[in-house]
Amino acid sequence: SLTVQRKDRVALVGPNGVGKTTLIKTLLGEQAPDRGSVKLGTNLQIAVFDQGRTRLDPNLSLWEALTSDPTMAVSGRSDQIMVRGTPKHVVGYLKDFLFAEEQMRAPVRALSGGEKARLLLARLMAQESNLLILDEPTNDLDIETLDLLQDVLADYDGTVLLVSHDRDFLDRVATTTIALEPGGQATVYAGGWSDYQAQKPNLSGKKAGKQATKQSTTSTKVPTPEMKTSDVKPALSFTEKHRLEALPAEIARIESEIGKLEELLGQPTLFTEHPVKFQKATALLIERQEALAMAEAQWLELEEKSGG
Template identity: 65%
Template sequence: MNHDDLNLWSGQKSGRLVADLADVSKRYGYKLILRNFSMRLVRGDRLALVGPNGVGKTTLLRILTGAETPDSGTVKLGTGLDMAVFDQNRSALDPELSLWESLTGSAEMRVSGRADQVMVRGQPRHVVGYLKEFLFSEAQARAPVKSLSGGERARLLLARLMAQPSNLLVLDEPTNDLDIETLDLLQELISDYDGTVIVVSHDRDFLDRVATVTVAMEGGGQAVIYAGGWSDYQAQRRENRAGERATDKPKPAKSAPKQAEKAPDGLTFTEAHRLKELPGVIARLEAEIAKLTELLSDPDLFTREPVKFRKATDALVERQAALAQAEEDWLTLEDKASAAP
């Protein structure tokens, strides 16, 4: 497999905010999965979800991607998210289809009028030639997916993901059944990927190589955020436990001097006002973008009303830029408020 010619196709950038969870709780019957969990995922993060089987990693993953709603708390997803999923069950693959059909039958990869071609990163490619890049022989191209080994199914799914644009890559136990070469390739692809990555895995070496932040699900609704990958998480966890065992006498808290020129949370009154109004601004821009996107989805609009098409296009670009700036402002002010003593 020639790694030099292969890469994940990062599509249009998402907004800086990918997901913001505030005081999220979730339970199934008597089992508490999350309790008052808050975190913010921003563009470019490589998030690892770790913990024992059955603790709720997949549930948190589904909440982060909007596939499941919490029982309480709020979830805000960012704008312009284009998600690609690499799941442990390879559920995107129909076992009855051939490898050929698995690629040409995909709406995103199909080339109109060319049954032997697939669209790969915006360019038409011959099906067999593309499959060969993933170590499949010409004879295997017509074989059913159900005849493949676990590692081969992973390579086929990876071939589909790499052909399509995305800015949010979701990996649920991606290293299961992978051979060494495919595992190395996957790690290289993630390292070079411009988008955001969420990964659920028990592979500690893999997590050390790809993760920049780790959420450890420890049962009983507790989920703790750590910087770095698996080894960083373990080191910080040991430090935290050592600190909990320390018997230092707590010092009385000192009252912070009042600052008349500051609003609560360390913001100026102008900044506090801006922070308060930004959610409404963001919601309005998102609604306007949705309407403009719906208008421009009419394939005959350009021919029928070219002036209207141009104005709508310009308005969409303007509002997308305004939304990105509003999200940037919101994140900056939220961070400043959170960091205040």
């Protein structure tokens, strides 16, 4: 059972053929479940970023691809479209999606794969939606399109359901990860790919230890990955025990992220030359510091409970 809240970023991960696309189709009501039920929120407006199935008319110009789409709200003036209720000039809007002014009259067929993906994204973002579905969106996207996709998702006000094999992308975007396994097992983890890796139970016990010692930490206050938690007393549940074992590595990872952000924010020219980047880094730093405090509190609590 899972409840998805507004603004959650839920990632589905698992090997090919395990049922990720099928689960999304079931959630959207395109496929009925054999058992169980799906309850959708009220007033859901679903947008699907589907590079495979969404067809762009190759003969339309970039400009027309935005303004002639009947689902697109064109404002009173023909050179403007409505983006979330606000009129935006087509050229300016497309520039946000990294298109040059000279490209406005070029036909869609002349666009690269990454450019087509950005055009699809521009169309999706101009439509009203509060649930965005992305099924393997990062396959064959260039770096600048990937970066843009991440920025757009960060600003997106609705909920995101995402299928991806791109671990870095998952780490940056996902707040919840559902791991599907062959045989029908589905487990929900908080966080992205690394959090899932750190939290997932490791039945052999060996791999988890190896993974934990690979990480290093600069902190003195918090537990180091080298600290042994293997002799944990049975007051902890199975899940809690594994959480306790995974936390030192997770704490080390968050600390290293904080270190990088602080280094970035320490650059004297960042604020004046890249105000947006500065703002984002500041917001991320606050978020990471909160995550660190939570992880440390959880570690202390579990460590106490284990009697250590």
